Amino acid sequence: MNERYSRQVLFPGIGKEGQEKISRKHVLIIGAGALGSGNAEILARAGVGKITIVDRDYVEASNLQRQQLYTEEDVAEKLPKAAAAEKRLKAINSDVEVRAIIGDATPEMLEELVPDVNVMIDATDNFETRMGMNDAAQKYNVPWIYGACVGSFGMSFSIIPGNTPCLNCLLRTIPLQGMTCDTGGIISPTVQMVISHQTAEALKMLVEDWEAVRTSFVSFDLWRNQYSSMKMSKAKFAGCLSCGEERTYPYLDRDNMTKTTVLCGRDTVQIRPAKAGEISLEQLSAQLCSLGYKVKGNPYLLSVEMGGERMVIFQDGRALIHGTKDLTHAKTIYQRIMG
Known part of the structure; x- marks a missing residue:
């Protein structure tokens, strides 16, 4: 086993067998901003076999406060975030195959990408894309990890098709829409906390330790020292069009975008x-x-x-x-x- 991952292999939850599994897996990250860049770096350092990262924007000065893969040079060159992330990730770990896609995560793109991945991570900034991710995950039976943050508040939830409620189900219970916009500002520790929740869950999924995957909805406010964890099993809705008994995957319809x-x-x-x-x-x-x-x-x-x-x-x-x-x-x- 590569000495590079020796400390990770020593961790009982991963071990040699888990590390070998990680090295064969493919993670799709939608969004290369604060959450996306942080997730991508941790997973690249962990030795994930392949990372595909999708983003539609380019690097600006206001990103540097919390988006850890980027530099002032990227700002000056107006590099697309996906391209800048690919360059940095390859420099961090040349063992990892990195694919950058500069563009929107449209239904067509998700239908093409999702069947080939093992885990998908939400690092986007809008619910239209998230709902498309949710439908694609349900259609192709791919687990994914929701995450969002604004100010000092963050939240995360692991979605396992056929097991947990999907994002469409959650919207009937929790008002998530307020988390789509960062007009209230953001502090970097909030980002890092959400990233920690997401990457920990991703590693559990990659080593196939499904019993360890958190099934509760986590939210916190670092500034006000608040933390909550809610069980969500009752939120699963049989009539859900994304994961229910007569699902139609409405958010994979391009006409709805x-x-x-x-x-x-x-x-x-x-x-x-x-x-x-x-x-x-x-x-x-x-x-x-x-x-x-x-x-x-x-x-x-x-x-x-x-x-x-x-x-x-x-x-x-x-x-x-x-x-x-x-x-x-x-x-x-x-x-x-x-x-």
């Missing part, structure tokens, strides 16, 4: 093109420069400015329009620049 989204905690609107497909950033840059726009870019995205307005365009055609929460105004800017 919005094409425009206001990003949490930011004056930014994301617009997805009606048809997905790669665009030539080089050609688009030349075209926009000829029209008088100020354009900066890297192999992953272009930053376009004119008259105090700024839009970032990704290779998959998605765009982030900064400085507004007005969807109509954002669409106007998008159409003016993209044509």
Whole structure:
């Protein structure tokens, strides 16, 4: 057994056999922000065989306070978080296969990725994506770990298809929607606590110690010194469309996904093109420069400015329009620049 993991192997809950299992497993992390970067680093250091990380955003200065994989250089280069995370994770542990996907975790993407993974970790910032993850997990029988945090408050729950209530069931009992936006600020210890809960559960699942997996819903407030753990077995709902007796997986229907989204905690609107497909950033840059726009870019995205307005365009055609929460105004800017 690799000396690198010797201290982990000494832990009775993992041991040599558990470490070998970890090295053969595939973890999917949706979101490469605070929770995603922390989960990814711990699991990479633990020797997980393969990590796939999906994220739609790029690194900004405000991320550095709590998103541990990123540097000031990443901010200056406007690197997509997934690309920056892949680079850092490979430097941390070259034994781990890392795949970065720059884009939205759409129903089509989830249907493609989830059947091939052993555990999925929620590190996203919106419930539309979470509900898609939940349906994909139920459809393909993949366990996943919900996590969210804001301010000094955090929560986590392990979802095992066929055993525990799913996220759709929980929404009938616990008002989780308030946790989707970080407008109230965030302190890094809150992030680290949620990460600890998520990665501990992930390791239990990866070594297949299902009896050790926590089935209670955990929430805490580090600033007010509060911690609670609620049993959720009675929350399972037979009529649930995601995990019930007549399930239809409604959140895997692309028609139920919005094409425009206001990003949490930011004056930014994301617009997805009606048809997905790669665009030539080089050609688009030349075209926009000829029209008088100020354009900066890297192999992953272009930053376009004119008259105090700024839009970032990704290779998959998605765009982030900064400085507004007005969807109509954002669409106007998008159409003016993209044509």
